[in-house]
Amino acid sequence: AQTVTQSQPEMSxxxxxxxxxxxxxxxxxxxYYLFWYKQPPSRQMILVIRQEAYKQQNATENRFSVNFQxxxxxxxxxxxxxxxxxxxxxxxxxxxxxxxxxxxxxxEGTQLTVNP
Amino acid sequence: xxxxxxxPRYLIKTRGQQVTLSCSPISGHRSxxxxxxxxxxxxxxxxxxxxxxxxxxxxxxxxFSGRQFSNSRSEMNVSTLELGDSALYLCASSAAGLSxxxxxxxxGTRLTVL
Numbered sequence: 001a002q003t004v005t006q007s008q009p010e011m012s013x014x015x016x017x018x019x020x021x022x023x024x025x026x027x028x029x030x031x032y033y034l035f036w037y038k039q040p041p042s043r044q045m046i047l048v049i050r051q052e053a054y055k056q057q058n059a060t061e062n063r064f065s066v067n068f069q070x071x072x073x074x075x076x077x078x079x080x081x082x083x084x085x086x087x088x089x090x091x092x093x094x095x096x097x098x099x100x101x102x103x104x105x106x107x108e109g110t111q112l113t114v115n116p
Numbered sequence: 117x118x119x120x121x122x123x124p125r126y127l128i129k130t131r132g133q134q135v136t137l138s139c140s141p142i143s144g145h146r147s148x149x150x151x152x153x154x155x156x157x158x159x160x161x162x163x164x165x166x167x168x169x170x171x172x173x174x175x176x177x178x179x180f181s182g183r184q185f186s187n188s189r190s191e192m193n194v195s196t197l198e199l200g201d202s203a204l205y206l207c208a209s210s211a212a213g214l215s216x217x218x219x220x221x222x223x224g225t226r227l228t229v230l
Contacts, residue, residue, distance in 0.1 A: 033216065043204060045221035052216075091159065101171045102149045102210050102219055106159035 002027045002094050006107035013082045014115050021077045021110045023092030033095040036077045040088040087114040120209050120222035128228045134195040137225045141188050141209030148190040153204040202229045
């Protein structure tokens, strides 16, 4: 079974600064998807960024980018130019490309605080 | 396009009762997945339904069950409620439930068991 670990329960960053959230995972599969989701106080889960394991190029979405290290099974999220609206719980998630359908395995989450 | 909707948004029940939660996916989506979120256990996968069939199931007791209707709307049921069932229940829909399909989450149903 796959596992996802987020070792930083809480992180804080100053507005306009850069912060990196860490995520490691364990799997025996060679092809899979990795995601970062954001959950603000409203509890609505929002997809931030996703990475296909077969792609070596790191995914980027505006101020959000990832550092995907497949051999190390590491998948960190970098938020540049942090904004107050980035404050939320961030979850790293794994999805197999096999027969498990849409099943997501989540990490424990990292609570991000953005200080003005 | 309307997003994923879940009803009710909040629910209070007592131990031993049963509860039914509803999820309406985005129009055209055929896959619905359910997750339980608690402070202690985090986000855990309950089950997934695709075209009215349960396709995948997490490690939850048989008190947790679900179904999907022909219009892709899904319900989950919890019987003989326990205090530990208090949680935020999230559902997510995707077009075909394939691994590359993006999942869209609903706002959740907050269940409190007294």
